[in-house]
Amino acid sequence: MERSKEGAGGERPPTIRGVAERAGVSKSLVSLVIQGSPRVSDAKRQAVLAAIDELGYRPNAAARSLVARRTHTVGVIVNDLRNPWFAEVLDGLNSVLHAHGLRMLMADGRLGQRTGEDFTRAFLELRVDGLVAVGTLPDPDALATAAARLPVVVAGTHEPRLPRVDTIANDDERGARLATAHLIGLGHRRIAHIAGRGSVGALRRRGFEAAMAEAGLVDGAVVEPGEPTEEGGYRAAVRLLGGPADGPRPTAVFAFNDICAVGALSAAQELGLDVPRDLSLIGCDNTYLARIRHLWLSSVNNTSGDMGRRAGRCLLERMAHPERAAERQLVAPSLEIRGTTAPPR
Amino acid sequence: MERSKEGAGGERPPTIRGVAERAGVSKSLVSLVIQGSPRVSDAKRQAVLAAIDELGYRPNAAARSLVARRTHTVGVIVNDLRNPWFAEVLDGLNSVLHAHGLRMLMADGRLGQRTGEDFTRAFLELRVDGLVAVGTLPDPDALATAAARLPVVVAGTHEPRLPRVDTIANDDERGARLATAHLIGLGHRRIAHIAGRGSVGALRRRGFEAAMAEAGLVDGAVVEPGEPTEEGGYRAAVRLLGGPADGPRPTAVFAFNDICAVGALSAAQELGLDVPRDLSLIGCDNTYLARIRHLWLSSVNNTSGDMGRRAGRCLLERMAHPERAAERQLVAPSLEIRGTTAPPR
DNA sequence: ACGGGATATTGGAACGGTCCAACTCCCGGT
DNA sequence: ACCGGGAGTTGGACCGTTCCAATATCCCGT
Numbered sequence: 040m041e042r043s044k045e046g047a048g049g050e051r052p053p054t055i056r057g058v059a060e061r062a063g064v065s066k067s068l069v070s071l072v073i074q075g076s077p078r079v080s081d082a083k084r085q086a087v088l089a090a091i092d093e094l095g096y097r098p099n100a101a102a103r104s105l106v107a108r109r110t111h112t113v114g115v116i117v118n119d120l121r122n123p124w125f126a127e128v129l130d131g132l133n134s135v136l137h138a139h140g141l142r143m144l145m146a147d148g149r150l151g152q153r154t155g156e157d158f159t160r161a162f163l164e165l166r167v168d169g170l171v172a173v174g175t176l177p178d179p180d181a182l183a184t185a186a187a188r189l190p191v192v193v194a195g196t197h198e199p200r201l202p203r204v205d206t207i208a209n210d211d212e213r214g215a216r217l218a219t220a221h222l223i224g225l226g227h228r229r230i231a232h233i234a235g236r237g238s239v240g241a242l243r244r245r246g247f248e249a250a251m252a253e254a255g256l257v258d259g260a261v262v263e264p265g266e267p268t269e270e271g272g273y274r275a276a277v278r279l280l281g282g283p284a285d286g287p288r289p290t291a292v293f294a295f296n297d298i299c300a301v302g303a304l305s306a307a308q309e310l311g312l313d314v315p316r317d318l319s320l321i322g323c324d325n326t327y328l329a330r331i332r333h334l335w336l337s338s339v340n341n342t343s344g345d346m347g348r349r350a351g352r353c354l355l356e357r358m359a360h361p362e363r364a365a366e367r368q369l370v371a372p373s374l375e376i377r378g379t380t381a382p383p384r
Numbered sequence: 385m386e387r388s389k390e391g392a393g394g395e396r397p398p399t400i401r402g403v404a405e406r407a408g409v410s411k412s413l414v415s416l417v418i419q420g421s422p423r424v425s426d427a428k429r430q431a432v433l434a435a436i437d438e439l440g441y442r443p444n445a446a447a448r449s450l451v452a453r454r455t456h457t458v459g460v461i462v463n464d465l466r467n468p469w470f471a472e473v474l475d476g477l478n479s480v481l482h483a484h485g486l487r488m489l490m491a492d493g494r495l496g497q498r499t500g501e502d503f504t505r506a507f508l509e510l511r512v513d514g515l516v517a518v519g520t521l522p523d524p525d526a527l528a529t530a531a532a533r534l535p536v537v538v539a540g541t542h543e544p545r546l547p548r549v550d551t552i553a554n555d556d557e558r559g560a561r562l563a564t565a566h567l568i569g570l571g572h573r574r575i576a577h578i579a580g581r582g583s584v585g586a587l588r589r590r591g592f593e594a595a596m597a598e599a600g601l602v603d604g605a606v607v608e609p610g611e612p613t614e615e616g617g618y619r620a621a622v623r624l625l626g627g628p629a630d631g632p633r634p635t636a637v638f639a640f641n642d643i644c645a646v647g648a649l650s651a652a653q654e655l656g657l658d659v660p661r662d663l664s665l666i667g668c669d670n671t672y673l674a675r676i677r678h679l680w681l682s683s684v685n686n687t688s689g690d691m692g693r694r695a696g697r698c699l700l701e702r703m704a705h706p707e708r709a710a711e712r713q714l715v716a717p718s719l720e721i722r723g724t725t726a727p728p729r
Numbered sequence: 730a731c732g733g734g735a736t737a738t739t740g741g742a743a744c745g746g747t748c749c750a751a752c753t754c755c756c757g758g759t
Numbered sequence: 760a761c762c763g764g765g766a767g768t769t770g771g772a773c774c775g776t777t778c779c780a781a782t783a784t785c786c787c788g789t
Contacts, residue, residue, distance in 0.1 A: 106743070
């Protein structure tokens with residue numbers, strides 16, 4: 040049976056029993072030392088710590104969580120890691136969770152979708168203590184079943200309104216109103232919106248239209264749908280500005296997000312329009328793209344770090360009170376005016 | 385003792401025993417069904433599947449991995465999720481791992497560093513089947529101890545040369561040579577390099593200097609250190625181009641990476657230099673930043689997706705043969721010439 | 730010398746799976 | 760009637776921890 044000494048390739052990691060044996064105590068005592076119990080004599084504590092160190096012992100999280108029925112781990116499903124906005128949300132989220140002894144495991148929903156994997160299920164099997172979904176997610180149904188077992192918080196989108204699922208989202212409508220009002224205030228009368236999809240896209244569009252209507256500019260409002268990518272923004276802008284104008288061209292564009300706005304910026308440049316003299320341009324999310332000097336994009340600031348922190352606190356709340364009613368928080372946006380907006384000629 | 389019916393708040397997730405009871409079979413049989421064993425009668429199989437469905441049963445990954453001593457999970461530590469280059473590496477990595485039934489758990493090393501958390505240790509406790517580190521990492525020592533227990537692969541950097549750790553990296557020196565040779569070929573004679581830190585920074589610098597030396601242009605080579613951020617690139621470029629010129633200004637700049645190059649682009653613009661007429665500029669990594677039309681940056685293409693796939697295959701190899709010697713792969717870079725490089729005036 | 734606590738330490742039963750040896754059928758061959 | 764064998768099914772040991780009840784040890788007052 041001798042399994043330890045021979046260890047050619049099968050070398051198992053040390054267990055709590057191995058540590059106990061080496062330190063000449065029982066495994067229970069080792070467990071107490073690990074948990075920092077005060078009722079252990081100094082002599083034994085030292086012996087145990089020394090043994091742990093010598094063996095390079097690391098507690099097995101699986102065994103631990105099996106009996107404790109807690110993993111101290113929350114799963115985070117992110118829509119698309121490529122979008123810098125998410126990185127900032129994660130940052131805020133992490134700071135709150137870490138302060139409460141929780142670690143974060145991330146999964147890129149886009150990757151899972153492409154390979155037909157269901158991360159919700161994976162996290163459920165791992166028995167994470169909570170789940171945070173950031174951004175529009177592939178499969179709202181899966182989230183619903185997860186919510187039956189786990190604290191779940193959705194951040195960055197309004198979409199799945201589920202019974203026990205809290206939602207932290209930007210006040211997208213308000214942000215769009217702010218951006219539009221800013222353009223109107225500068226004197227623009229004919230303004231286009233490059234619209235995105237999903238609930239976030241709908242809200243931003245609604246805010247745009249409401250602001251235009253309130254200013255009595257219904258006739259000056261143009262909505263052009265586009266993919267939320269640089270390419271999509273470029274194409275939408277070409278359609279808006281390039282073709283044979285059926286009426287006067289818009290003098291300002293409010294784009295669904297920063298990436299989109301950057302595409303529109305390129306289109307304007309290619310069409311010989313000077314930004315901001317011939318065309319004002321404002322994006323949304325205030326990502327680091329907008330802050331790049333060479334782009335220097337005006338944008339709606341969605342305080343992503345704050346959203347992450349709120350989502351974290353919200354999750355902690357729900358972990359403490361799993362049955363409370365779903366909460367819905369809206370984060371107030373502000374404007375970050377840079378170099379791409381100005382009065383029209 | 386009756387623990388199941390009363391379930392006010394303590395509602396435990398269903399176990400394999402619950403499923404067995406409901407289906408009227410033993411837990412062993414349920415286990416067989418879950419694993420898709422062919423030696424189960426159709427009638428019982430149906431009964432078990434029905435019970436699983438009704439209860440919403442999900443196997444407990446902790447219990448499973450405890451006995452199987454495999455988690456089918458690999459940990460991925462990423463240097464900085466904000467850098468779009470990493471997202472693409474992850475993409476390639478994921479495709480290979482998923483094809484072999486492994487799931488990926490990610491951690492942002494930067495986040496961990498800030499909060500003093502050691503993800504290597506966390507992954508060790510979770511008993512992941514393997515570890516991939518992408519990019520320069522905070523704590524090489526931790527990696528070394530991990531490598532004693534786990535298959536470990538490092539991607540995207542050359543730095544920690546550890547006994548049983550495979551490394552997949554760009555041939556950074558070669559890439560830098562290519563970029564520099566491209567500039568020389570265009571006719572530039574005085575060329576600056578904005579240098580980064582760490583082993584990657586050193587290699588790129590070495591490649592730059594070697595290419596200049598081979599062309600007999602040692603005197604035309606200028607090296608300016610800079611942070612690998614937009615701000616860093618901007619400042620370095622200002623130092624290179626703006627101050628009172630002690631000799632002729634460089635007519636071309638090879639930047640440590642794309643973000644850096646974008647900063648330099650802004651600096652050139654502010655200094656009234658036209659790119660590429662007055663100044664050629666080339667970056668490194670060919671991220672989506674370089675592909676943004678409004679930037680349209682020439683760059684060294686480091687085929688990040690390919691690197692991810694290689695790292696994945698390499699990890700699978702090492703999982704199969706843990707004791708084999710450390711492998712070192714260099715991925716050959718190529719050039720992606722866009723709008724920021726041209727012959728000097 | 731001895732009972733009574735407090736303090737330190739220990740054995741063993743969970744936790745929820747997998748796996749293996751053993752057992753029960755049932756059928757066909759002798 | 761009996762045996763052999765394969766297909767289907769089952770109980771029980773085990774994985775590495777935590778936690779609780781039980782035990783061992785010590786110090787103190789009487």
